[in-house]
Amino acid sequence: MIQMFHVSKSYEGSAPALSDITLNVPKGEFLFITGPSGAGKSTLLKIMFGSEAPTDGQIIIDGRNYVKIPPADLPGLRRRIGFVFQDFKLLPGKSVFENVALALKVMGVGPGDIKARVNRMLSYVKLQHRANFKPLSLSGGEQQRVAIARALVKDPAIILADEPTGNLDPALSNEIMELFKEVNNRGTTVVVATHDRRLIDLFGRRTVMLEGGRIAGQ
């Protein structure tokens, strides 16, 4: 599903963020990417998502070479990937329902269809009773569940999560990871970047260790 060949990324005037990363994530896998802060976890995920271009190397997502993709095709590709951020990136002025619905609106899904799919997804993340609430009135764990619902509602082939439990306590972190596990059990490829060793040990999945922008162990 995700193939990276000798991918490097460097920013002007600083040490390379990623160096010579070669990685294969088969369809349906659950992969942890870990490492200390500044190891390159977020950069790796951004490259997988197409919001950063690699300085060198090739990356093939779902059969398409990202490096050669014209910018106009990028939104189409992003619709096949759900991204979950550490800071949730929810719109504070919109309700929970509207936040989740936005992912379908930008795809041009009809209003009736949106209603059905968003409600289904909110009940999946157990937030149907919060549909009309504004994100800031929810707990951190609930906000992250909204973000996950937004990522999942478009039925993506891949879920990328960048420190999704970074702002949550251990109990809520477990809850969120259980949700990812369920999603993965339905066949979605899941890549989670985290520095939380406890979670990795608890869920026991394949883990790629980054250090100084290089793969230090798998």
Added chain:
Amino acid sequence: MSGGANLLYMLSDSLRCARENVMTAVLTAFTIGFSLAIFAIFLFVSINLNGFISTWGDKTHVVVYVKDNVASDPEKFGESLKRVPGVNSFTYISREAALKELRDELKGHESILEGVDTNLLPASFEIKLGSAYRDSDRVRGVADNLKRLPWVDEVQYSREWVEKFASLIRFMELAALVIGVFLAAATVFIVSNTVRLAVYARREEIEIMRLIGASDTYVKVPFFMEGVMQGVVGGLISFAVLAVGRYLMLDNVPQYFRFALDVPFPAPAVFSVLVLSGVLMGVAGSLVTVGRFLKT
């Protein structure tokens, strides 16, 4: 996926944005409106003055006054006038006719002329020039030739001040153009700054929309629509400013200067051009800013 639904969302987003930024949108519309109105005023007044000048140019004529001390012989004088190049036609005005003309002009105030010698006014010829002799150099040449005639006392011609006035009008036209360009640039600048504020206020939403797969068009359309709406309202404001301003000024401007307030084009054309220009300004301001933002 449905294109219709997409368009519907983009339009409803546009309306929502306009509602959220109603104050800045209104200010932008007023900026567009007043800029267009000022430009139109300059343009119309200079067009009207120019029209006035060309009408006067056609009326350019030379007046030749006959010396007092020569025996009046209009026929002989006329013969000598015909031989001067550039003279197209002429009318003889005798002393009596000149006095009568003066009396007519002073109707109601005839007492001024009581006791005035009927010989006060000289006889004269009003000469119309051929169309090829109407520029200032040639008029001067014809006048010089006329002055050489032995019976001619003085030659007066109106072209000189017309020429001076015409150069003033040309200056005004240039000023209108320069002011127009500056106003258009300033308006696009103001509009793009207003949009920049709107984009800044919505940057988080735009960023999130792009992250979840919104196309650039999806992001741009609300701003485009906002530009169109502001432009239409701006165009309407400028039309209203012009119409109301003209109405208020008509009674306060001397009769002889009213021609300057004429509208040189049909009202529907003025209306359409103003609205269209407003839309162009609004859309240009919006798209320039959003385009720049999306590139980052």
